[in-house]
Amino acid sequence: MRAVQDSMDVLSGKWKIAIISSICYYNKRRFSDILDDIDGISNKMLSKELKELELNKLVKRTVLDSQPVTVQYELTEHGKTLQTIINNLTEWGIKHRKEILGK
Amino acid sequence: MRAVQDSMDVLSGKWKIAIISSICYYNKRRFSDILDDIDGISNKMLSKELKELELNKLVKRTVLDSQPVTVQYELTEHGKTLQTIINNLTEWGIKHRKEILGK
Numbered sequence: 001m002r003a004v005q006d007s008m009d010v011l012s013g014k015w016k017i018a019i020i021s022s023i024c025y026y027n028k029r030r031f032s033d034i035l036d037d038i039d040g041i042s043n044k045m046l047s048k049e050l051k052e053l054e055l056n057k058l059v060k061r062t063v064l065d066s067q068p069v070t071v072q073y074e075l076t077e078h079g080k081t082l083q084t085i086i087n088n089l090t091e092w093g094i095k096h097r098k099e100i101l102g103k
Numbered sequence: 104m105r106a107v108q109d110s111m112d113v114l115s116g117k118w119k120i121a122i123i124s125s126i127c128y129y130n131k132r133r134f135s136d137i138l139d140d141i142d143g144i145s146n147k148m149l150s151k152e153l154k155e156l157e158l159n160k161l162v163k164r165t166v167l168d169s170q171p172v173t174v175q176y177e178l179t180e181h182g183k184t185l186q187t188i189i190n191n192l193t194e195w196g197i198k199h200r201k202e203i204l205g206k
Binding site for chain 1: 108113124160195202
């Protein structure tokens, strides 16, 4: 029971899954690009969410020595294991929608 | 993206997964027994959550002609497909806890 809740805590909230999907799709992704990928998220909120994902060891943050300085994110090995979960949730969500709308 | 969110909406909240797990474990489960299974849930809240699960076609409600009248719940075929998802989330939650606590 507690384990399920741990997973749900990591994934819940309005933005987490969108952020993970954006980084995962592009492999490596800059802060400003993630900001562009996700409709409606603010600079501040993205920053906060990424910090949480970093604390949860799901994403790795790298500061690139470019001009201007850019910050890049990628999934950790642990973060990549989330992909199966997200895929399963996607498949089930599609089935569920069909079931509710009567196919 | 929307599909993932659909799944998360169905499963999120404090009680949904606990209720589904209780019914699933016992196959058929009476309202009063589910109430006993889940620490801290109120009569009113359980009633509300079960109604939502019924609307989502995940549980089936049967009124038994006993004395006193009892209400029994079971998972629908669609509800049973959730079990894989819950198992996956459980496994990942265990892995995640190990990762965070450093094994």
